[in-house]
Amino acid sequence: MTPEGTYPPLLTPKPVADGVWIVDGPEIGFYRMDFPTRMTAIRLASGAMWLHSPVKFSEPLLEALQAQGPIRHLVAPNWIHYAFVADWSDALPGAEVWACPGVAERAAEKGVDLRVDHVLTDEAPAPWRGEVAQIVVPGSRIHREAVFFHRPTSTLILTDLIENFEPRKLPWHIRLMTRLAGNQDPNGSMPRDMRLLFDRDALRGAVRRMIDWGPERVILAHGRWYETGGVAELRRAFAWLEP
Numbered sequence: 001m002t003p004e005g006t007y008p009p010l011l012t013p014k015p016v017a018d019g020v021w022i023v024d025g026p027e028i029g030f031y032r033m034d035f036p037t038r039m040t041a042i043r044l045a046s047g048a049m050w051l052h053s054p055v056k057f058s059e060p061l062l063e064a065l066q067a068q069g070p071i072r073h074l075v076a077p078n079w080i081h082y083a084f085v086a087d088w089s090d091a092l093p094g095a096e097v098w099a100c101p102g103v104a105e106r107a108a109e110k111g112v113d114l115r116v117d118h119v120l121t122d123e124a125p126a127p128w129r130g131e132v133a134q135i136v137v138p139g140s141r142i143h144r145e146a147v148f149f150h151r152p153t154s155t156l157i158l159t160d161l162i163e164n165f166e167p168r169k170l171p172w173h174i175r176l177m178t179r180l181a182g183n184q185d186p187n188g189s190m191p192r193d194m195r196l197l198f199d200r201d202a203l204r205g206a207v208r209r210m211i212d213w214g215p216e217r218v219i220l221a222h223g224r225w226y227e228t229g230g231v232a233e234l235r236r237a238f239a240w241l242e243p
């Protein structure tokens with residue numbers, strides 16, 4: 001893929017709601033495809049900064065985020081989104097690392113030295129309880145993903161449960177691949193190979209809970225995210241779950 005495959009400016013916090021920023025990162029290679037990456041940053045009511053799925057580390061980015069508040073929490077939301085967390089946690093020894101179940105094991109398997117201070121559960125921990133709701137989406141022993149809902153701004157944060165690659169940003173062969181995989185804009189969804197990993201009933205229950213949160217915006221880690229109409233996008237993206 002080319003630099004046009006990303007969402008510039010890169011490695012720069014971009015405000016999307018009060019106390020919520022996205023940071024678009026460079027592409028990372030995964031299997032035979034290069035993916036644009038996106039981090040979400042939230043400033044909690046305490047003033048602490050919470051970073052979800054950190055993108056490539058850079059000093060200027062660290063400074064830009066710290067200017068909004070001290071970074072206290074680093075979140076690795078699923079088993080394939082931890083690659084850059086170690087760099088951030090090395091730079092921020094005082095920040096706590098929160099990982100989805102399975103992340104620590106996966107990192108160890110891959111020989112990545114990752115500090116995990118806490119494993120995420122269905123219950124939001126004290127630092128963001130009442131402010132950011134969370135679920136570890138059930139239904140798969142392989143792909144487990146923690147999803148988050150920032151109540152004050154009605155923002156849902158997904159990682160890979162919906163991917164939405166824009167065809168105009170893709171070389172032709174990846175355009176074809178993503179169309180077949182079901183993760184191409186405007187029909188972004190869970191890639192078909194990932195769907196096979198899930199028990200549909202369990203996943204459907206989690207999607208209902210996300211819909212009940214009533215999100216307005218849905219931030220995704222890959223591709224075009226949804227600034228409005230979050231509930232409708234969830235219903236559309238997970239329509240394949242309906243019997």
Ligand SMILES: [Fe+2]
Nearest residue numbers: 159160221222
């Ligand atoms: Fe991903």
